[in-house]
Amino acid sequence: MANGTYVEASYERDTAYIEDRITSDGTGQWPVEAGRYRLIAARACPWANRTIIVRRLLGLEGAISMGLAGPTHDADSWTFDLDPGGLDPVLRIPKLKDAYERRFPGYPKGITVPAIVDVPSGEVVTNNFPQITVDFSEQWRDFQREGAPDLLPAQLRGEMERVNKRVYTEVNNGVYRCGFSGSQEAYDAAFDRLFTALDWLEERLADRRYLMGDTITEADVRLFTTLARFDPVYHGHFKCNRSKLDELPNLWGYARDLFQTPGFGDTISFSQIKEHYYIVHSDINPTGIVPDGPDLSNWVSPHGREALGGSPFGAGTAPGPVPEGERVPVAENPHIGADGLVVVPGA
Known part of the structure; x- marks a missing residue:
């Protein structure tokens, strides 16, 4: 497998995505329509x-x-190697690149997940990951389950945008800035920025259960996916090693609280996460050896965050069991039960 190169003198993420949107008002090329679109994701990827x-x-x-791509990819594309015959069972393609090329022949940029594909045409619609989740909340309301939480409360939007911006630039992207730094100077600066932000979050979470207060919002989703990967990959592989997550009491309790909440930990495949980073980033880890650790049993230990009050879903309810075809195998996350949910001892 010919992997790409990731280390740069000073890492900057390319954020020029396909900005098309699927909307509920009937305007534009892509109207909301149940069954028409397919989300292509990968459990390994935080975005x-x-x-x-x-x-x-x-x-x-x-x-x-x-549809789920496998945890490793080459410089060409994410691939559907988890599926029988190596083909996505709906789109009938072996590579996500095929959907990009069908709409944009000779597509010049990287083939990224998540992506939404129009099933009838087989064409990619968008890979603009920040907008995809916002539109799930705002444009797909007619198809949301009864009891679905409000992840974008209107009264919190202004503050949430500021929090999300800092979390994205300093934490979500900050770990990559450390890991892909090509000089000591760039790494040192990135390291300081990352842990300055983590210290800010540690303080923010001292007296509130979730980032924005008493209930889960989109902001928590955005931070959680980085925290879930911190000790398994970012601490060692990306050299983000001033502190492990489990050495930051408030962030560690917060991360476990979310992990044990339906909808969060039941999406996590620790084995795919480790396989992706340690194999794909061959210029950082040329041996391709995937570490056996760390011990992940502590993710279901008591977190004590209930003492801060609040309720994860506010006036809403928790999602039910994970659909059978979408459950994370126990071999990839030892905390998954028969219904696809995280099993918390004593709960």
Whole structure:
């Protein structure tokens, strides 16, 4: 497998995505329509993991199908090597690149997940991951489950946008800035920025259960996917090693609280996460050896965050069991039960 190169003198993420949107008002090329679109994600990828979580929290499984690429990819494309015959069972393609090329022949940029594909045409619609989850909340309301939480409360939007911006630039992207740094100077600066932000979050979560207060919002989804990967990959592989997550009491309790909440931990495949980073980033880890650790049993230990009050879903309810075809295998997350949910001892 010919992997790409990731290390740069000073890492900058390319954020020029396909900005098409699927909307509910009937305007534009892509109207909301149940069964028409397929979310292509990968459990390994934190940006794709966001869309898996929000789709599940809102109960959109029946309206938007989901295909999962395997944890490793080459410089060409994410591939459907988890599926029988190596083909996505709905799109009948071996590579996600095929959907990009069908709409944009000679597509010049990277083939990224998440992506939404129009099933009838087989063409990619969008890979603009921040907008995809917002539109799941705002444009797909007619297809959300009863009891779906409000992940974008109007009264919190202004503050949430500021929090999300700092979390994205300093934490979600900050770990990559450390890991892909090509000089000591760039790494040192990235390291300081990352842990300055983590210290800010540690303080923010000292007296509130969730980032925005008493209930889960989109902001929590965005932070969680980085935290779930911190000790398994970012601490060692990306050299983000001032502190492990489980050495930051408030962030560690917060991360476990979310992990044990339906819709979060039941989307996590620790084995796919580790396989992706340690194999795909061959310029960082040329041996391709995937570490056996760390011990992940502590993710279901008591977190004590209930003492701060609040309720994860506010006036809404938790999602039910994970649809059978979308459950994470126990071999990939030891905390998954027969219904696809995280099993918390004593709960």
